[in-house]
């Protein structure tokens with residue numbers, strides 16, 4: 001693939017946007033940039049009234065603009081995406097990365113869905129669960145709540161990527177990118193695979209709540225922040241996992257795979273296995289996530305989310321590690337997808353190159369050879385000897401004779417003949 005390495009000139013040179021939902025995938029995707037255009041400060045600015053904070057860089061042949069959403073709701077994502085579109089009006093495609101809850105039992109060619117797998121959206125449907133903690137569930141989705149289908153460009157791209165040869169190639173590339181993230185991650189952030197022994201799936205009817213025989217402090221845990229170890233969730237109520245049994249032993253290596261399908265997007269996170277399964281059945285979705293619906297309305301999007309939970313409220317002690325790992329697998333897959341996205345706008349790139357070259361040429365105000373000819377013909381020749389002193393100057397000789405020298409700096413006030421030295425001795 002031809003790579004466009006020229007630094008972009010303006011915001012018009014950006015064709016791909018990446019919306020990150022968490023600090024984790026934002027950090028991970030930044031580790032995968034080939035170039036960062038903001039290493040020395042914000043380079044490209046934004047339009048008035050846009051309050052997004054952008055980081056820009058290059059991934060393969062694309063200039064990309066990265067934005068972290070400040071909160072998870074649909075409205076916030078919609079506002080951010082709308083501003084993004086105003087500032088970067090030539091964007092062709094947006095990738096929304098982050099983490100999601102997977103629907104257990106989802107089957108792919110490589111077996112059932114597991115934590116760390118990545119879901120790529122074929123389409124998206126909105127749901128509103130109202131009060132998820134209550135015992136009643138009414139999925140509020142009607143035709144008007146459903147989002148439009150993806151653009152033809154996105155549909156064709158995703159349809160091709162979901163075929164076996166492309167999917168396998170994507171998985172291979174993404175695995176290499178994950179290794180890079182894991183190698184370069186700093187500040188104690190660990191993106192390692194937590195191991196299939198910690199990939200715990202409970203029966204849908206088995207709730208995450210206090211399972212102690214007597215009343216205890218965790219009986220009412222409104223925030224649901226306690227871990228399964230603390231609430232006493234019984235591991236005997238786990239469901240067997242065919243995928244791990246097929247490998248004859250628990251996996252310690254990263255056996256994550258890609259799934260393509262319909263994603264449910266809501267403002268609330270599902271905390272019940274029963275509700276999750278009901279939504280999944282009714283809406284025919286393979287994952288649940290928050291926020292993306294807002295951006296989907298604004299721009300052509302592909303949602304790429306790593307599975308960090310099962311939407312049943314259970315959280316074991318490795319919960320945080322799964323979030324890190326899933327954010328990293330999603331970022332890795334996003335990069336692999338960008339690498340395969342067709343770059344058809346060659347003329348645009350070439351036009352920029354020409355503008356860039358023209359600017360560079362203009363910076364060299366005159367051509368010494370042309371100046372010499374001009375002076376010889378109009379002024380009758382040059383006082384060559386007046387400038388010959390430089391030819392014996394020690395600094396000049398060092399510069400001329402040392403292959404390592406790059407720069408000879410001649411300084412002097414205007415009109416003292418710096419240019420003439422260059423012209424006469426050229």
Ligand SMILES: [Zn+2]
Nearest residue numbers: 210212216218
């Ligand atoms: Zn308890």
Ligand SMILES: [Zn+2]
Nearest residue numbers: 208228233314
């Ligand atoms: Zn639990």
